[in-house]
Amino acid sequence: MVKGLSNLISKEIKELLRDPKILLGMVLMPLITFPLMGAAMNISTSTLEESTRNVSVMIMNLDKGPLAESLLLILQSMNATIIETGSSTVEDALVDLSQNNTTTLVVIPQGFSQNLTLGLRAKIIVYSVFESLSLAEGIRSSAVEVPINLYKNALVTQAIRQAFPDRDPLAVLDPISISNVAVVKGKIVNVSSDILRSLFMSQSLGFPLVIMLLLISAMQIAATSISIEKEEKTLETLLTVPISRLGILTGKLAGSVVVAAAGAIASMVGVNYYINSFNEMIPTQNISLEDLGLSMTPLSYGLLGVMIFVTIVSALALAIIVAAFSENVRSAQALVGPLNFIFIFPSLILMFADIQMLPYPIQIVLYAIPYTHSIIATKAAFLGDYFTMLVSIAYVSAFTIAVLYIAARIFTTEKIVTARISFKKLKIRKP
Amino acid sequence: MNNVVVETKNLVKTFGDIKALNGLSFTVTQGEIFGLIGPNGAGKTTTLRILATLIKPSSGYAKIFGYDVEKNPSEVRRIISYLPEEAGAYKNLSGFEYFEFMANFYHQSPQEGRAAVEEAAKISGLGERLKDRVKTYSKGMNRRLLLARALMMKPKLAILDEPTSGLDVVHAFHVRRIIQEYTKTHGVTVLLSSHNMLEVEFLCNQVALVNEGKVISQGSPHELKSHYSVNNLEDVFMEATKLG
Ligand SMILES: Nc1ncnc2c1ncn2[C@@H]1O[C@H](COP(=O)(O)OP(=O)(O)OP(=O)(O)O)[C@@H](O)[C@H]1O
Ligand SMILES: [Mg+2]
Numbered sequence: 001m002v003k004g005l006s007n008l009i010s011k012e013i014k015e016l017l018r019d020p021k022i023l024l025g026m027v028l029m030p031l032i033t034f035p036l037m038g039a040a041m042n043i044s045t046s047t048l049e050e051s052t053r054n055v056s057v058m059i060m061n062l063d064k065g066p067l068a069e070s071l072l073l074i075l076q077s078m079n080a081t082i083i084e085t086g087s088s089t090v091e092d093a094l095v096d097l098s099q100n101n102t103t104t105l106v107v108i109p110q111g112f113s114q115n116l117t118l119g120l121r122a123k124i125i126v127y128s129v130f131e132s133l134s135l136a137e138g139i140r141s142s143a144v145e146v147p148i149n150l151y152k153n154a155l156v157t158q159a160i161r162q163a164f165p166d167r168d169p170l171a172v173l174d175p176i177s178i179s180n181v182a183v184v185k186g187k188i189v190n191v192s193s194d195i196l197r198s199l200f201m202s203q204s205l206g207f208p209l210v211i212m213l214l215l216i217s218a219m220q221i222a223a224t225s226i227s228i229e230k231e232e233k234t235l236e237t238l239l240t241v242p243i244s245r246l247g248i249l250t251g252k253l254a255g256s257v258v259v260a261a262a263g264a265i266a267s268m269v270g271v272n273y274y275i276n277s278f279n280e281m282i283p284t285q286n287i288s289l290e291d292l293g294l295s296m297t298p299l300s301y302g303l304l305g306v307m308i309f310v311t312i313v314s315a316l317a318l319a320i321i322v323a324a325f326s327e328n329v330r331s332a333q334a335l336v337g338p339l340n341f342i343f344i345f346p347s348l349i350l351m352f353a354d355i356q357m358l359p360y361p362i363q364i365v366l367y368a369i370p371y372t373h374s375i376i377a378t379k380a381a382f383l384g385d386y387f388t389m390l391v392s393i394a395y396v397s398a399f400t401i402a403v404l405y406i407a408a409r410i411f412t413t414e415k416i417v418t419a420r421i422s423f424k425k426l427k428i429r430k431p
Numbered sequence: 432m433n434n435v436v437v438e439t440k441n442l443v444k445t446f447g448d449i450k451a452l453n454g455l456s457f458t459v460t461q462g463e464i465f466g467l468i469g470p471n472g473a474g475k476t477t478t479l480r481i482l483a484t485l486i487k488p489s490s491g492y493a494k495i496f497g498y499d500v501e502k503n504p505s506e507v508r509r510i511i512s513y514l515p516e517e518a519g520a521y522k523n524l525s526g527f528e529y530f531e532f533m534a535n536f537y538h539q540s541p542q543e544g545r546a547a548v549e550e551a552a553k554i555s556g557l558g559e560r561l562k563d564r565v566k567t568y569s570k571g572m573n574r575r576l577l578l579a580r581a582l583m584m585k586p587k588l589a590i591l592d593e594p595t596s597g598l599d600v601v602h603a604f605h606v607r608r609i610i611q612e613y614t615k616t617h618g619v620t621v622l623l624s625s626h627n628m629l630e631v632e633f634l635c636n637q638v639a640l641v642n643e644g645k646v647i648s649q650g651s652p653h654e655l656k657s658h659y660s661v662n663n664l665e666d667v668f669m670e671a672t673k674l675g
Contacts, residue, residue: 007535011524018523232519237577240483240513241536244505414486418446 004243005251012225012255027266029217033210034270056081057144058105060093065113067122071151078147094127103129104144116155124148210270211308211374212347214263218312219319219336222256226323227332236417245411249320253404256316257309267308271296296381303389304381310393311374314400315343317407324410346372370399434461436588436620437482441491444477444644451477453644454491459588459622459637464614466631467624468664469641470672475624476516478641479592482622483513495588509537514581516592516624519565519573526561526568526576527552530583537584551583554609556602570597578606582613589613591623595630603627607634628664638664640671647671 057080061068075082083100087093090107097105105127115122126144160169181188229235238248296304319336326332346369349358355366355376366372373392380388410416437459444452452474459465467475480486481493484504492499498506520529527548534547552561555575560568568576574597581589594610595603607630613619625631631638632652640648640655648655648671652664659670 004536007532011521011532014528015521015523232522233515233517234519234521236480236483236485236515237513237518237533237580239485240508240511241533242505242508243536417480417485 004241005247005254008243008248008251009254009258012251013258016221016225016255016259027262030210030214030263030267030270032270033213034267035273037210038274056083056102056104058083058085058093058097058100058102060085060087060090060105060107062088062110063108063112067113067116068108071108071148074151074154075144075147078150080144080147090127094129097127097129105129106144106148209347209351210267211311211371211378212343214267214308215311215315215343215371216340218256218259218263219315219340220333221259222252222316222319223323223326223332223336224329225252225256226320227326227329230323230326231328239417245416246408249408249411252320253313253316253407257313261309261312263308263312265305271304297384299386300381300384300389303386303393304378307374307377307381307389307393307396310396310400311371314370314396314403317400317403321403321407321410324407324416342369343371345369346375350375370396435459435497436461436463437465437493437495437622439478439482439491439493442478442481442488442493443490444474444481444486445489451644452481452488452491455641455645456491457639457646457649459620461620462614462618463637464610464621464623464635466635466638467622467641468626468628468631468638468668470668473641474644475641476592477644479513479516479590479622479624483511483590484508485513510587512581512584512586512589514577514589514591514594516596518577520576520580522566523564525564526555526557529565529576530561530580533580534583547583550585551579553579554582555579556605571599571602574598575602575606582609582619585613585617585619587618587620589619589621589623591621593625594623595625595627603630610634628668632664640668642672 057075059072059075059082061072061084072082083102085093085096085105087096090105093105093107097103107125107127109123109125112122112124126148156173157169160167160172164172226235229238239245243251318339319332322335322339323332326335346366349362349366350372355363355372358366373395377389377392380386380392435458437457439458440456442452442455443450455474455478457465467478469475477486481488482495482500484500484507487501492501494500495507496510498510500507520526521532524532530548530551531544534544534551538544538547552558555561555578557572557575557579560572565573565576574595578591578594581591589610591610595606598606610621610623611634614621623634636651638650638652638655639646648658648667650658655664655667656662659667661667661670
């Protein structure tokens with residue numbers, strides 16, 4: 001029995017490792033996605049500064065007055081590259097714009113200086129060319145507004161100084177100053193709210209997403225490993241060799257589990273990279289990652305690993321059950337597809353909402369789905385909430401055992417061979 | 432009665448509304464090559480699958496060397512080997528790796544395992560091609576691989592569902608010779624099904640004609656021919672199924 005099992009497992013692993021899809025989906029995917037998530041955050045927080053600095057703007061100066069000139073000076077002083085166009089219509093200027101590989105055109109209409117000196121409202125028109133609808137494009141188009149606003153503020157300050165020579169212009173303009181202080185886990189954190197926001201975004205969006213992807217690929221692997229035996233007609237032969245049906249199920253699971261464990265380890269390595277990318281982003285300020293709730297103790301790492309592991313095993317067993325009823329790989333994958341909904345549903349909801357904020361019935365549905373707990377546990381890992389993690393692990397493990405039991409039942413009946421769902425009890429012959 | 436290898440009694444098997452077997456009984460004795468013949472859908476494969484412990488009879492019983500296939504499947508699996516009608520091998524393994532994998536379930540020592548693999552290599556006649564991945568094999572090569580697998584461990588009972596289907600004349604001949612040799616020299620009993628009446632006439636000592644889930648006639652090819660007073664098994668088949 002033991003010999004047969006190890007024989008089966010080694011063959012399973014041999015076959016799985018010869019399949020490039022497995023390596024890609026289970027190991028490389030989390031290894032790449034997590035660090036990418038960290039990198040993406042790094043980029044998005046630093047792009048804003050970068051883009052204001054190196055912005056290149058085309059100016060159509062129809063005013064030519066002194067105040068228009070001083071606006072250009074301010075733009076230049078902020079490192080913006082300024083290209084003046086000689087065109088007198090916007091249409092011509094836009095052609096000029098594309099020839100100069102620039103995406104922003106600032107039009108200073110005639111009368112700009114005159115209006116301002118007369119105390120009237122002046123006007124500036126900013127044309128932004130959108131080539132791709134990316135976030136960076138949006139940031140770039142707003143970049144030119146930063147120096148313009150600076151200039152505007154200078155004008156306002158000047159006007160206030162003239163009207164109220166004895167008062168601080170800032171006190172007139174903005175009589176109440178508001179300071180935002182972030183408090184994380186009861187501690188005052190001295191970190192910009194931008195960074196915090198993107199941090200929580202990545203945690204609430206990214207983690208459910210990666211777990212979801214991992215589970216989906218694990219299920220595809222397991223479903224394939226059973227259904228390929230049916231499709232390639234190897235299952236019947238295997239079922240007549242001297243090894244118990246449970247042994248075969250164990251072998252199948254073990255093979256997939258080895259791959260899944262590799263997936264879980266790869267995830268942990270990826271998470272580690274992800275955390276390190278924050279280390280770089282938050283320089284040696286007086287805050288630490290612990291303050292942000294981003295540190296993970298060895299225990300958190302361990303529990304998270306266990307969580308991902310049992311989650312994967314249950315998904316594998318579920319996939320095996322489904323695959324047991326399908327005749328070939330394609331139908332197995334088609335049957336597993338709708339099953340993926342039970343990860344996608346909680347993942348999507350928890351991406352955008354905290355479970356406690358949801359209506360009571362939805363909460364019940366979510367809590368009933370075991371994979372909700374996988375996601376909750378991931379979040380708890382970062383907050384060092386061991387109790388929540390243990391409860392989640394217990395729930396998912398109970399579910400896993402139940403699914404394994406059903407899978408074992410199916411494997412010991414002839415249903416695995418006849419590939420037909422029959423709810424009639426088979427008569428057992430009395431001796 | 433201790434030389435009875437296979438005994439089936441009133442086997443009934445239903446799949447939903449379909450009655451695949453309807454009280455099928457026959458007995459195979461030691462050293463025989465026993466052939467099941469009959470039209471498509473007669474229930475041959477269903478019978479062999481019950482004997483191979485893959486599916487359970489709805490009623491009736493089947494015993495192999497006295498072990499009930501339903502109650503003692505693990506004992507039965509130790510002494511039989513089964514070649515399914517439609518079967519394949521693991522595409523990503525080489526022929527040798529496939530033999531090794533299958534042999535490891537049966538043999539206690541590595542030497543025994545190696546001997547079985549060598550035996551299988553000889554039976555298959557695939558030579559150097561055994562080093563290639565199974566996915567590069569032709570249909571007939573696949574069949575030879577699987578047949579060699581089924582015989583390599585010298586089972587007490589080999590259950591072969593259409594063993595030579597898909598083989599060319601030369602290899603079918605080769606396979607028949609091996610089946611005969613195995614029963615003579617290694618004491619293997621063979622239960623096979625076939626649509627090739629020449630093959631059945633050449634190989635089998637006993638033939639059971641199956642129609643609509645029942646054995647309608649049984650005997651040696653010679654007995655059957657004289658019973659229906661015809662010249663060959665094909666005519667026996669035609670006569671018998673017309674009556675049945
Ligand atoms: N898994 C199954 N589900 C439903 N019906 C089945 C199943 N397997 C076999 N049958 C039915 O049982 C009957 C007997 O089939 P079986 O495969 O035993 O025939 P056979 O004698 O082997 O035929 P052939 O010569 O075509 O191989 C057929 O009517 C078939 O449709
Ligand atoms: Mg058949």
